Amino acid sequence: MKGSEGDAKLVAEAIEGLVAALARQRHPTGDPEPGILSTFQSIALATLADGGPMRLGSLADTLRTTDATASRTVDVLEQHGLVERRADPEDARGVIVAATAEGRADVRRRRRRLVRLAERALGDLSADETRRVAASLVDLQALLERR
Template structure:
């Protein structure tokens, strides 16, 4: 038994506390993410935006690899890429390793779009941070390393 972050004691097993923590974290992260998406009013649907980020981070990629990374079918990814291509957000080039294949990379327009979305979302979060008192802000700063550690992929 030990003290929790709110100053109380943990009654019950660690598993209960971890379950409660996981549930609260899931809820707050999910709601905050949804609120940012709603308030952000981006012109690109979430899957197109996610696809652009994936291509930016890991590209150039083949359609099949992009579909796998995004967790969608190849036909769905094909439609997403067609929409992004029409807007000039991505570029297609022949795969030098396979003449039948095409590699997708991000275009300058796509990079500019992502920068605009990121700037807008950062401003939205900054406005929400302004609502917090100094102790709450300090708690967030202290929690950032732990939250960032949650982003590390599980080892399989």
């Protein structure tokens, strides 16, 4: 059975609310600053940290954006020392982009911060309830990715 337009609107509002709630989180004592990167720049950096070096066009395809947007994103990340451009060893005309050690460390810090946020948010739930929340989020991500 397909959901109604109203159901889709509820899901869209919940996603928007979740993203906004994450963005509004203040860092309590001990949490590092969330950083100066945009959400998209953070996603690009994590993609490079997780997937390893790749050509700019491949990064753009992975992020489902244009080469120009990927290039501007890499420019910002490179200015912050989080990625570097290198000659492609398989094609002398090409360039690959790779996360630097600082870039990989930044991704690890961001992920630790998200874990702390999740721990605080889920602190009153049982282990079973926490697993159900996680499973629902994984299912939602899979649904969004397949489109």
